[in-house]
Amino acid sequence: MIRRFSPMLAIAGRELQSVVATPAGWAVIGGTLAAVLLTAVLSAPGGYQATSVDLYVMLELLIPMVGVAIGYRGLLQDRLSGEWSIHRAMGVRPSRYVIGALTGQATVLGLLVGTGTAGAAVLVWIGRTRPLSFLASNPAVADPAPMLWLIGLSVAYGVVIAAVVGLLSVYARGRRSAVLGSVVVVGALIVGLDAVTIATSTPLSVMVLVSPGAAYRTLVLTLGVGLTTGGPVLLALLGWIGWVLIAVALSVRRLQAMV
């Protein structure tokens, strides 16, 4: 069993190391943490719930951006350099390779977002002794549960984005097309699908199925912040699972057919 997973773990570890091995990777790490913490600093006096609301709006866009920055070249680079061929000749299956790379990139995203959001929670905790505002009189303000939900859901959202960016990386012909394709497709996924579904008055249940961003929003607001009730949580989760499965399956299929 361990032997079965070890190639995936090796590939995942390499993706992790790839981010911290370059100045560009550190720039992404620093920028992400700075963005999350700055948002937290600005909204921390409002308590956990208000900070969660402020953060999720920003994270819905930040996570795809970071996903593109760290994921656009992973599989592409190996494919163009011949390293994918070396892996395959050594007996690494396309499915393990894709899942390993996805695990590594999602872990990077998760660590970044998780660390940033946990830092934000600490800031809220530090600021808890400030004079109570109107919002702070609400018991929910002192409850860190919304932020824990936000961390978990943000990590899961990162997995979805990493899977989609990985798929684009497998299909891209070069670095430029990988970056452009990722920006266009992920942008369309997050903003475009929302716009279309809103313009066509699509029911929320359909919207969360097709739009990962809408699913993230729904899950955070329903499960995390608790500002809405009765949101289509199951459909949102199904939508995410669908995106991941389809992206992984298409990536594997593409890699099976190519050197």
Add this chain to the structure above:
Amino acid sequence: MSVPVITADELILIRGGRQLCRGCTVTVPATELTVIVGPNGSGKTTLLEALAGLREPAGGGVRQLVDPPFGYLPQRPSFRGGFTVIETLRYYRQFTPRGRGLSPEDVLAKVGLTGRGGDPVDALSGGMTRLFALAVALIGDPAVLLLDEPMSGLDPQMRDAIVGILRAERDRGRAVVMVTHALETISPIADHVVLLGGDSTTRSGPLAQLLEETDTGGLADLYRSVTEWDL
């Protein structure tokens, strides 16, 4: 001929919409050094990729009679930046079955890169990168080595070093398959030849037998005769 490790029967290979190999039948023997030769664009790399299991043939089939890992050296190798030579070797060693594989230090010594373990892989010269790619191919101590122009861009000294490595691997019982244009260099140690004609036909067999049949004096002469040859 020793037992085969890879067989390809009635292969049809297509690349970029062009048929490169029409009904090729190739046998890769264990413990022998097989050289794939032919004019540019005749499909040597495509055939090597098919033998390595990296490319699905349009017709026919490839049977690999030994289990991976295979050592593979791509035509234009490069490696992910941000890692050192030794880190990259350690990474690839993880894909070899437990108890198999060579130590990264031993492999570096084998290809003449002792002392370069701490160098970033993306700082190696073209020739050094090719030597390092050979080290990566060797790290799993594979039963079969598939090498695409391992001597391309190397100086004569490095070429001789690679010939020595390949001879040693063959003598250790490994099957070595290589695409090369360095025919004069490789001729003394080649055992088996696959000739690809420009008209997508193939002929293969022991080098000695082909030389006798064509009345040629060496691999280079044999290659020169390919364009005139009715394969």
